[in-house]
Amino acid sequence: MVAFVACCLHISVQMCLSNLSPNTLGRFCILLGILSFFGSCSEDPEIQSYSITPEYDGPVIVWKLPDHWGENPELSGPLAGSFHVKTDSGPKGRIGVMPFREAVSSLEITNMFGMELGYQGFNQESLNQVLQVKKIEGKNFDWIRLTERVQSENPNTALLAILRNDQDTWLFPFIADAQLINAEMESFTNFLGSIIARAGKKEIRAVVPALPPPPVPTASGNPTWETPKHWLPGKASSMRVGSFLVQDGNGMELDFSITTFPGDVGGLLPNINRWLGQVNLPEVNLNSQxxxxxxxxxxxxxxxLLIAENEEKSVYGALYFGPSQSWFFKLIGDSELARVEKENFLTLLSTVCFHDH
Amino acid sequence: MCANSRKNKSPFSLGVRKKAFPWLVPLSSVRLTLVLLSLSMVLIFVATLEQVRIGIRGAQAEYFESFFGIWYYPTEFWGGSFLNFIPLPIPGGYLLGGLLILNLIAAFITRFQMTYKKMGIQIIHLGIILLLIGQMVTQAIQVESRMQINKGETSNYLERFHGVELVFTDITDASESKVVAIPEEMLEVGRTLNTPKFPLKVRVKSFGPNCNFDLKESGENRGNITAGVDRGVGVSSNLSITPIEEDFSAEGVNFSYAVFELLDKSESLGTWTAVAHPAGNSRWESIHPKLAGLSFQPIRYDGRLWGMELRAKREYLPFSIELLGIENEFYQGTDIPHNFESHINLNLESGQKRKALVYMNTPLRHAGKTFYQYQMNKAADYSVFQVIRNPSWLVPYIACILVSIGLLWQFSFHLISFLRKQAKAAPAV
Structure with a gap:
């Protein structure tokens, strides 16, 4: 735009040098002005602010920290927040925010902390003896105070506040010596009062303690799928959950396999690079995958979904990385036949059922 | 009074117009027209060659949306190894287009005769002027965006094809979220940005339109760009960023990045990094679980929870589109698309719903925007619309109608004159 105006000015100057009257020059400038207007219709950048219908579907947890509390920068394990009390002798105590799934009971949580403090283990009856329900700012907290089972004037203490919503559970543990906890009781209560906790559609990422890992699928727990009728049984292998052979009348072949492995077997990138290598395509990186x-x-x-087509050989694959198992669906072979069978492959994927929900 | 004298006295006569606008006479030269048209051909030739090197968008920006472009003689051409170093200025689209409009208007005023006989030519040129002006207006105000919708879901925003924004979203309230978006044009290194709508100041430490990124091992050096990052995903994933040139090619994917510090008044709260995934930040999780947080990096301040991300510029709409179903058809045995179609519900501002079918070359037009079927992925069950907002979309149609009328008029006039002459010349039987 600046260049265009410069051009217009340049022409205007030339007109001036041609002994034209000011009136004539003025008309010329008006004409140029109209034309240059079209080039100047651009918006100046500015910070925009507006309201929208909420899109974030994860859990929301918000708090207001007392002035004399500090935030611990490193979050570990299932913690969504971690704080300390600032004292003259340095940071003391540890206050946490831990999201859990609904399935976690106060009994499980109490046992988790109780074991650390020397308790043998709670049952529902013994839990009821230490459990109170405290109402803070309209929210009901399960309130459990556990003191270390040692002879001490100032024993280590865990004050557990558990907030339950419809779909989630939030634990706020305050772990410190008994004196600090007593001194900070008002601040801790104010902190809990400021809490806004809301479950989202997404599962809370923190893990449930002491729950057994998901079972490894057995033969009876394998997924099911619908195979195109013209696909033939393929080569058998202990690695393969499913194996099929696709042939046309001209000698072209495709091999379809379903395999599963524990863990993520290196993750997405190494696996797609391995498959790309099988059809003589160069490896990719995170940017180009x-x-x-x-x-x-x-x-x-x-x-x-991986769609990699080379001149002679192609590979179509789907990779699903589950919580404990990885599943690989791979169709590999002659490109010409692969293109024909692509739709069948995608249809097969749409029929897969893991029978886990 | 003779006929000539009467003609000269008319306020629209050629003589009067030339006298009134003498400064337009040199601009109305036919030679100038020919020179400009020749230069336009050179421009198109050069831009077409350059398209191979820098892509359509690059060539468009360099040569058509500029006053002039610099071209280097290709090394592949004869003598290229010797001539390649010489920068050759090529007149750009704005310059040639602007001058052509001036030339045509000047000719219209100072050379064209306002007679019935010549009216066709005048209408043709009026149509061409309109076409050129329409193109300039389109260039200035047309906005192209995309809308991606998953099957069964509803979307109410568009994403620009190019350009990103650094976004802070207050998600504390369940009923509505407040968004503060800083466009990339304002992300100048060293600049501190603040707005009453966001309680913290944002100091830009680094920004670029494209980068290579890598997850370094714990303790490994992250490199200069993210060395100062001490909060968020940049730390948890030990993310290293290497700036690279923006890819203008049609297949090019650009990962814009920003490194910024948040300040509570003058106190630093930390430095974060954000990277925008060209296909949407929800894709980060599939690239690496450690990068999933790039779609939402939280910061809590004064009892509010804000999420931060760098994403494609968005425009929210007062209406929404729900994708009911998609169909794609290919020519048998090939990957060549035969038809893509999306069945949608248009949820209008008034609360009413309207069913529509969008398919190739049959877009949906609503609220000044045109939704074209653009991409589709049946396997992943989503559809993408290209959305164009162009208030001057009718101008080319009007221009073409004018040119057609002009041609019809001019040829008809000559045909009728010819037929009359023929009739007069024919001997009486």
Whole structure:
């Protein structure tokens, strides 16, 4: 735009030098002004602010810290927040924010902390003896105070405040010596009063303590799928949950396999690079993997779809990294036949059911 | 009074117009027209060559949306190894287009005769002027965006194809979220930004339109760009960023990045890094679980929870579109698309719903925007619309109608004159 105006000015100057009257020059400038207007219709950047319908579907937890509390920068494990009390002798105590799924009971939580403090283990009856319900700013907290089972004037203490919503549980542990906890009781109560906790559609990321890991699928727990009728049983292997062979009348072949492994087997990138190597395509990195990989939904789960076509050989694959198992669906072979069977492959993926929900 | 004298006295006569606008006479030169058209051909030739090197968007920005562009003689051409170092200025689209409009208007005023006989030519040129002006207006105000919707879901915002924004969203309230968006044009290194709508100041430490990124091992050096990052995903993933040139090619994907510090008055709360995924920040999780947080980096301040992200510029709409279903058809045995179509519900501002079918070359038009079927992924069950806002979209149609009328008029006039002459010349039987 600046260049365009400069051009217009340049022409105007030339007109001036041609002994034109000011009136004539004025008309010329008006004409140029109208034309240059169109080039100047751009918006100046500015900070925008507006309100929208909430889009964030994760859990929300907000608090107001007392002035003399500090935030611990490193969060570890299931902690969503971690704080300390500032004292003249340095930071003391540890206050945490821990999100849990609904399934976690006060008994499980109490046992988790009780073991650390020398308790043998609570049952519902013994828990009821230490459990109170405290109402703070309209919210009901399960209130459990555990003191270390040692002879001490100032024993270590865990004050556990548990907030339950419809779909989630929030634990606020305050771990310090008894004196500090007593001194900070008002601040801790104000802190709990400031809490806004809301569950989201997304599962809370923190893990449930002491729950057994998900079982490894057995033969009976394998997924099911619908195979195109013209696909033939393929080579058997202990690694394969499913194996099929696709042939046309011209000698072209495709091999389809379903395999599963514990863990993520190196994750997405190494696996797609391994598959790309099998069809003689160069490896990709995090930036360029989107050339071949896109998202796909398999049985309501987010998985990754690989479409890699080379001149002679192609590979189509889907990779689903579950909580404890990884599942790989791979169709590999002659490119020409692969293109024909692509739709069947995608249809098969849409019929996969893991039978876990 | 003779006919010539009467003609000269008319306020619209050629003589009067030339006298009134003598300064337009040199601009109305046919030679100038020819020179400009020749230069336009050179421009198109050069830009087409350059498109191979820098992509359509690059060529468009360099040569058509500029006053002039610099071209280096290709090394592949004869003598290229010797001539390649010489920078050749090429007149740009704005310059040639602007001058062509001036030239046409000047000719219209000082050379064209306002007679019925010549009216066709005048209408044709009026149509061409309109076409050129319409293109300039389109260039200035047209906005292209995309809208991606998953099947069964509803979307009420558009994302720009190019350009990002650093966004802070207050998600504390369950009923509504407050958004503060800083456009990339304001993310100048060293600049401190503040607005009454956001309680903290934002100091920009680094920003770039594209980068390579890598997750370093714990304790490994992250490099200069993210060395000072001490909060958020940049720390938890030990994210290293290497700036690279923006990719203008059609297949190019650009990962914009920003490193910024948040200040409570003058006290630093820490330095974060944010990277925008070109396909949407929800894709980060699939690239690496440690990067999932790039779609939402939380910061709590004064009892409010804010989420931070760098994302494609968005425009929220007063209406929304729900994707009911998608269909894609390919020519048998090929990957060549035959038809893509999206079945949608248009949820209007008034609360009413309207069903519509959007498919190739049959867009949905609503509220000054046109939604074209753009991409589709049946496997992942989503559809993407290209959304164009162009208030001057009718101008080219009007211009073409004017040119057609002009041509029809001019040829009809000559045809009728010719037929009359023929009729007169024909011997009486």
């Amino acid at each position: 989107s050339k071949y990989v896109s998202e796909i939904i398999i049985d309501e789960k987010s998985a990754q």
